[in-house]
Amino acid sequence: MSIYGVSGGRTASRTPGASRASRTGPDARRRRRATALLAAGALLPLPVLAGCSDSSSTPTATAVPKDVAVTGRGRVEDGGTVRWAIDAVPATLNTFQSDADGASDRIAGAVLPSLFTLDDHGKPARNENYLAAADVTEREPKQIVTYRLNREATWSDGRKLGTADFVAQWKALSGKDRAYWTARNAGYDRIEKIEQGNGPQEVRVTFAKPYTDWRSLFTPLYPKAVMGSPDAFNDGARKTLEATAGPFELKSKAKGTVTLVRNPDWWGDKAKLDKLVFAAVPRGKRAEALAKGRLDIAEIDRPVVEQIDGTSKPKGDGQQIPKSERGAAGAEDRDHGARHEPADRNAHQNENNAGNADNKADGEDEERTEKRAEDRREEGARQAGQVRAAAIRGYTVRRSLEPAYTQLALNGSTGPLADERVRRAIARTIDRQAIAKAVLQPLGLPAQTLGSHVMMAGQQGYRDNSSALGSRDTAAAQALLTSAGWREGRGGLAGHQGSEKGDTGEKGAGNANKPADVRTLQKDGKPLTLRFVLPTGPGTEPLRTAGSRISTMLEKIGIRTEITKVADESYFKDHIASGDYDLALWSWPASAYPATDARPIFAKPQPAPDGSLIVEQNYTRVGTDHIDQLFDQAVTELDAAASRALVRRADARIWAAAGSVPLYQRPQLIAVKSKLVNVGAFGFATPRYEDIGFKK
DSSP: OOOOOSSTTOOOOOOTTOOOOOBSSSOHHHHHTOOOOOOOSOOOOOOOOTTOOOSOOOOSSOOOOOEEOOOOGGGBOSOOEEEEEESSOOSOSOTTSTTOOHHHHHHHHHHSOOSEEEOTTSOEEEOTTTEEEEEEEEOSSSOEEEEEEOTTOBOTTSOBOOHHHHHHHHHHHSSSOTTSOOSOOTTGGGEEEEEEOSSTTEEEEEESSOOTTGGGTTSSOOOHHHHSSHHIIIIITTTOOSOOOSSEEEEEEOSSEEEEEEOTTOOSSOOSOSEEEEEEOOGGGHHHHHHTTOOSEEEOOHHHHHHHHTOEEEOTTSOEEEHHHHHHHHHHHHHHHHHTSOSOHHHHHHHHHHHHGGGHHHHHHHHHHHHHHHHHHHHHHHHHHHHHHHHHTTEEEEEEEEEEEEEEEEOOSSGGGGSHHHHHHHHHHOOHHHHHHHHHGGGTSOOOOOOOSSOOTTSTTOOOOGGGTOOOOHHHHHHHHHHTTOEEEOOBOOSSTTSEEOTTOOBOOTTTTSOSBOOEEEETTEEOEEEEEEEOSTTOHHHHHHHHHHHHHHHTTTOEEEEEEEOHHHHIIIIITTTOOSEEEEEEEOOSOHHHHSHHHHOOOEEOTTSOEEOTTOTTOOOOHHHHHHHHHHHHOOSHHHHHHHHHHHHHHHHHHTSEEEEEEEEEEEEEETTEESOEEOTTSOOOGGGOEEBO
């Protein structure tokens, strides 16, 4: 699983079975191929937690459906090219490498076998294009899964999909051969052997340990030419693929684009499009690219949504001013004019008359000429803005919620937040509903909070477990802080506005009008001050909005925050992964396989022999043995309902530990050409690339 990038669609989506480790120490290469740590030992008894009953899995929050113009294939034109915006051309086409990103996954979904796809609720379903059947055929003495492959499923080099491909992928991803630079191996490390069944299209996979998420494996499935050797795995699949087997095939990977073309040998429903081009367009340049018709599909942010919806007004340069800002902007302009108006108009006029009588006529001519030129420039800019606004409104905004959530992370490794009481106090102070409303409501999405770290609203098994922490209660929060030794003091500037820093570390002066004597909490003569790290750059505005509100909320109970704004490119590497923060905001993608994929995020950090700390993906450094044991039991439980119940119990424990606070499910905003169908805001659902096209 990969962390979501800090900017709006800059994501590396979580792929099933992910397990990526991070350590606070040397050896970067080992970080790329570190394996998951599985806690040993029996499950310890757990006290009952409020809100974690397993009697029902009925969602308690409204699921937002996908927003796609679903159209029957008979009403879709044959042919055409679609240009789909991505943040950058992917560094690799191998999704099992550490530098794979969302574009890597998108391309793989169109050209490689996905044995199981996801429906709108994140439930896996067998992909009939590749599988005639796939079932657990034996449970004792060992779990055996038997795959029956579609007899027509063929690689582009003419070879049928078969056992050799499964064996090569298993051996590459099992973690046993360190020559393979793998980013994840969870699930593959539980396989004991793979062998051919009854005939070349039958594959039998025997597990050394039971594995509930076996459907997560072999998606995508790579040909043995990619997985068969470390050189091919590490380097060969970075720029090209030896063979593909999807509705599209790879034509080229260039500097700014990856081009896919219809696979003429595809045995399933023929792809409607001739060509699918993934174009690298930074988020800050997407509005211009959309207005010029250079894109057909693009993930966008709120300002572009407003342009497409027509809820913003063109400036002279063709940019847009949201309606909410127009009154303030106009008042500011009027005030600016008043401040610069001469105090004595008559004296000023007399002075001009005396000094410029001889040049008056010439000056007036120059002024008239300049005025006409300025008028022409303004008219040209106005017309350009109108043309751009009209052009960008040739798109439709498809909006839903991503299978991902934004959280407040509390670094529990050092400082005040090492005390669970302080973390719980902060978590119980935050008004999550107000933050969700500020981010989601202006986008026309339900302003609802998320009650789980491991499942999304509408996903099978979802339950709001936040009651394990307790509801918002500032009095209870203050009592927790008092019990931790933090008591009210006086002096110093409290709050984020008076202690804000930029990338250079220079303090701002946003709190100049506040009194110097402000209530704050102190312990041993030191104020309770937390470093709040936030990203800058396109798409990060929602995080900064949430961060500002959180700082204000904490200020009211006497907790100071020092906000440091960090460039996107260094935000995660230099601060989150290294633990250089107290509070931070980022997003995690959800998974259809939470027993596997959620564990590395919440695993208890473990000391390594070299003295470093293995945190896997638990960048808050908050974990417990109980949480690890619940996940370990869930991943071995072959009864799906029982496995989900264990995951929910683990989630309740995660809430109680207060290492992270889910705030809201991330908005998914996709600009789509109005005639383009079967594509948009998919939510959890796997796209059917062969159905995407232009409506007749």
